Amino acid sequence: MVELKVKIGDLEFKNPVMTASGTFGYGEEFEDFIDVGKLGGFVVKGTTGEPREGNPYPRMAETASGMLNTVGLQNKGVEYFTEKIYPGIRQYDTNIIVNVSGSTYKEYAEVAEKINELDDIPAIELNISCPNVNKGGMVFGTDPSIAAEVTSLIRKVYKKTLIVKLSPNVTDITEIAKAVEGAGADAVSLINTLLGMAIDAETGKPVLSTVTGGLSGPAIKPVALRMVWQTSKAVKIPVIGIGGIMNTTDAVEFFLAGATAIQAGTANFIDPQISIRIIKGLEEFMIRHKVFSIHDIIGNLKI
Amino acid sequence: MKKKIQNIEVSGIERLNEEHFLLNLYSKTNLPEILPGQFAQILIENSRTTFLRRPFSVHNISYSNNTITFLVQIVGDGTRSLSRLREGDMVSIVYPLGNSFTMGAEDNVLLVGGGCGVAPLLFLARYLYENGHKMTILIGGKTRKDILRIREYQKYGNVLITTEDGSLGEKGLVTQHPLLQAFDLEFDKIYTCGPELMMKAVGEMAKIRNIECEVSLERIMACGIGACLCCVIDTPDGNRCVCTEGPVFNVNELKW
Numbered sequence: 001m002v003e004l005k006v007k008i009g010d011l012e013f014k015n016p017v018m019t020a021s022g023t024f025g026y027g028e029e030f031e032d033f034i035d036v037g038k039l040g041g042f043v044v045k046g047t048t049g050e051p052r053e054g055n056p057y058p059r060m061a062e063t064a065s066g067m068l069n070t071v072g073l074q075n076k077g078v079e080y081f082t083e084k085i086y087p088g089i090r091q092y093d094t095n096i097i098v099n100v101s102g103s104t105y106k107e108y109a110e111v112a113e114k115i116n117e118l119d120d121i122p123a124i125e126l127n128i129s130c131p132n133v134n135k136g137g138m139v140f141g142t143d144p145s146i147a148a149e150v151t152s153l154i155r156k157v158y159k160k161t162l163i164v165k166l167s168p169n170v171t172d173i174t175e176i177a178k179a180v181e182g183a184g185a186d187a188v189s190l191i192n193t194l195l196g197m198a199i200d201a202e203t204g205k206p207v208l209s210t211v212t213g214g215l216s217g218p219a220i221k222p223v224a225l226r227m228v229w230q231t232s233k234a235v236k237i238p239v240i241g242i243g244g245i246m247n248t249t250d251a252v253e254f255f256l257a258g259a260t261a262i263q264a265g266t267a268n269f270i271d272p273q274i275s276i277r278i279i280k281g282l283e284e285f286m287i288r289h290k291v292f293s294i295h296d297i298i299g300n301l302k303i
Numbered sequence: 304m305k306k307k308i309q310n311i312e313v314s315g316i317e318r319l320n321e322e323h324f325l326l327n328l329y330s331k332t333n334l335p336e337i338l339p340g341q342f343a344q345i346l347i348e349n350s351r352t353t354f355l356r357r358p359f360s361v362h363n364i365s366y367s368n369n370t371i372t373f374l375v376q377i378v379g380d381g382t383r384s385l386s387r388l389r390e391g392d393m394v395s396i397v398y399p400l401g402n403s404f405t406m407g408a409e410d411n412v413l414l415v416g417g418g419c420g421v422a423p424l425l426f427l428a429r430y431l432y433e434n435g436h437k438m439t440i441l442i443g444g445k446t447r448k449d450i451l452r453i454r455e456y457q458k459y460g461n462v463l464i465t466t467e468d469g470s471l472g473e474k475g476l477v478t479q480h481p482l483l484q485a486f487d488l489e490f491d492k493i494y495t496c497g498p499e500l501m502m503k504a505v506g507e508m509a510k511i512r513n514i515e516c517e518v519s520l521e522r523i524m525a526c527g528i529g530a531c532l533c534c535v536i537d538t539p540d541g542n543r544c545v546c547t548e549g550p551v552f553n554v555n556e557l558k559w
Contacts, residue, residue: 025530032306045532053542060523060533062354067525071532074542217354269526270346270356272308272397 002286003293004279006040006260008238009161009186011122013040013095013261016294017251017279020242020265021045021099021125021165022071026085027092033272038279040261041095043125044081047115049107051077055132061198061207066217066244067266068196070210072132073101078111082118090120097163101127105153108140112158122160126151126185129167129192131214141167141192144179155184163240166190166231168220173227174234181235189240189263190231191224217266218244225257232258232299246274248281258299304336304399306528313392314370320448323419324386325362326373328394334369337361338403339427340519340551343371344527345385346395353381356397358524360423360496360550363455371398374451376419400527401550404517406434409491414440414460415505417477417497418449423519424496425455432459439463439490443477443501446470478504488512495519506554516554520545 004015019030021043027036036042054074061068075081081098089096098115102108108126115124128141128150140150151164164180166173168191177188193214198207206212224243232239241259245251246267254262267274282294291297314329344356362374377383388394404427412431416424421442431438438460444450447470456462464472465480473480478501482488488508495505496519509516522534522545529547536545538557543549 022532023526023530025528029526029528029530033308054532054535056537057535057542058523059535060525060531062352064352065354067355069525069531069533074532074535266525269531270354271395272526272528 002283011161015040015279016261017275018042018263019275020263023265023268027089030272034276037093039094039275041097043097043099046073046099046101046127047075047078047081048101049110056209058209066215066219068198068213068215070132070208070213078114095122097123097125099125099127109157112154116158125163125165126154127165129165131195138167142170144175147176148179148183151180151183151185161186163187163189165192167192169195174230177231177235181237187238191227191243194220218246220244228259229257248278251278255297256301308397310393310395313388315390323376326375328371330369337364337399339430340403340423341399341401343396343398347381347384350381350384355525361426362422363426374422404494404551411490412436412438412492413490415495416442417501418444420497428459503559506559517551519550
């Protein structure tokens, strides 16, 4: 059989396919459709120090080949996660990664510290790129020095694998990637959503309650591919590719661009089995191309 | 109740008028248990503007024939594309989703539907009827052509009609029907589905008269399975997902 194992930091993944934060709930939502344990990993939705109600409805607008969302990090907080959610999901035979969010350095650190104590959470994804919150989120991910500062702060309190999720809403994403690499990140994941907006011409009003939101889906794939390619050349740490991956072919494109692993996001909404289909599809692709290891595809773009 | 994703065969499209049609689907395998008020997420292919699945409440089912029926209003490119499906085509559906209307010991209930909001009420009416409940069904629309499936509803109870232009039944809004204007409503429970303003008005009438009332909400949805948190309704308990905690809510659970 083909070899799909990859490593991010010290952490081994049985395959390079994960599901993206905010698109997969806590995994339980997909239990009727897939064996969650077959995934390389999954990223739990954005978890903050205090519970958050998120943004008002409407929170979603469908756009050409994609969707805008402004959920605004609705979650019940880190304590609720550790006490109520974690005991029910910790037995999944996969890498459960918690997406850590916050409005202040202190909040990020508090969440990371609490997650650090959970034996069956081997990694966090530091979210410095949420476009839908007033304070924090993307603010931390658009300035290289602030991104480095929050990363090194978390590096001090979080002892396991630290992934930093980057925003595409910057002039040069490689600057941010290099900054967080220097501050001790084990990997970067990119891209988070692209800031966008939708307007209803009939009513003259914005479609989303917060006017702007984050664009995801196939519409952003070319941008994501470009950024993954640039970043993978700029840093030594692994890059996790995210952005409009809807099928195996899309995933292969991200590996070729230099991604060590990928996350399927919006695709989960359309096909709740897509993550597993991509894993099977990768095996078939590799057999068809007579490639033994996924490492023979990663970064193997022929220019 | 286990949710599933299934490629299912189109057994026919029945045009009701230029704007509405029935989408009949046939499953080669036995249907899962589906309850009134539940919905399915249908993938619409061959539509350039439709990227996500679309939620449709179940209009009727037949376990003996393994068929599910959806009542669909053509409102855009996606629903138009659905209307062009042919017998034998396959569609991908995720179902059964959401909670359901609840049924207690009430022996006299009222169903209030507006426009295409009557969709889940037929399945409900049949279910109530088969369980020995007596019911009145009040249906409103803008005009005659918006009043759909009357003969079907008549199988299960007394049907009353309103149209805004008076082209059928009483003239006016469904909430202006003399039945609802009476102070002493003799119903034990009211179920309603339709435009939100209509449901709010019905809910208000029920609250004033201390009658239990269940409403089926419609929300812009992405996943339909509680993962994306897009389809929320603001309630006294915070934002709740219409796809998993609804679509049916007791009116007392809402901020209405």
